Amino acid sequence: MIKESDLQAEQASQREVVPAGDYYMQVLKAGQTLRILDLEGNQAADTLFYSAADPSERYSAMDTIREQGNVYLTAGTKLLSNLGREMLTITADTCGHHDTLGGACATESNTVRYSLDKKCMHACRDSWLLAVAENEQYGLTKRDITHNINFFMNVPITAAGGLTFEDGISGAGKYVEMRAEMDVIVLMSNCPQLNNPCNGYNPTPVEMLIWDAA
Numbered sequence: 001m002i003k004e005s006d007l008q009a010e011q012a013s014q015r016e017v018v019p020a021g022d023y024y025m026q027v028l029k030a031g032q033t034l035r036i037l038d039l040e041g042n043q044a045a046d047t048l049f050y051s052a053a054d055p056s057e058r059y060s061a062m063d064t065i066r067e068q069g070n071v072y073l074t075a076g077t078k079l080l081s082n083l084g085r086e087m088l089t090i091t092a093d094t095c096g097h098h099d100t101l102g103g104a105c106a107t108e109s110n111t112v113r114y115s116l117d118k119k120c121m122h123a124c125r126d127s128w129l130l131a132v133a134e135n136e137q138y139g140l141t142k143r144d145i146t147h148n149i150n151f152f153m154n155v156p157i158t159a160a161g162g163l164t165f166e167d168g169i170s171g172a173g174k175y176v177e178m179r180a181e182m183d184v185i186v187l188m189s190n191c192p193q194l195n196n197p198c199n200g201y202n203p204t205p206v207e208m209l210i211w212d213a214a
């Protein structure tokens with residue numbers, strides 16, 4: 001569902017441009033709003049959320065999909081935790097829908113999907129592992145890296161029930177915005193994937209903007 005935001009970028013309290021292949025790790029306080037802005041279009045932002053109070057509580061694709069009765073995420077979606085609690089609510093979306101089934105790219109999946117010589121290519125899972133290692137204060141480890149949201153990524157379900165990675169539906173300047181319902185750790189890998197069309201074969205930066213509670 002397309003829904004535009006009333007928030008003005010000039011009034012954001014934090015802004016950070018994240019290059020493709022880099023990560024963003026930040027606490028979003030309850031009441032704050034986060035916008036992920038697709039600066040150049042057709043970029044995938046692979047994102048995980050954890051409760052800042054207890055990171056063993058985390059975003060759950062299964063709970064979110066089951067409760068809303070829809071596999072796609074968009075404005076109005078409540079992002080639920082593995083304890084069934086509301087972590088964030090998507091408040092605006094100019095892209096239309098977002099994937100939470102496709103998973104993140106990894107060196108292992110790159111070799112299975114594409115070829116053995118893709119093993120050394122940069123992947124989202126490595127960016128998350130680096131983020132966890134460089135930010136020990138959050139108390140996260142490798143075992144906390146679980147299923148995620150692929151903001152802006154287009155992964156339609158086929159008639160036969162499969163999934164395909166398709167050319168994106170996002171474009172330059174499109175964004176998705178969400179309000180935190182609890183203090184959450186945001187962990188986003190700006191996808192460096194070069195082998196499928198999730199980034200239009202040209203990974204580009206995204207911007208992360210935060211507004212304080214009104």
Ligand SMILES: [Zn+2]
Pocket residue numbers: 046104105123124125190191192193
């Ligand atoms: Zn990726």
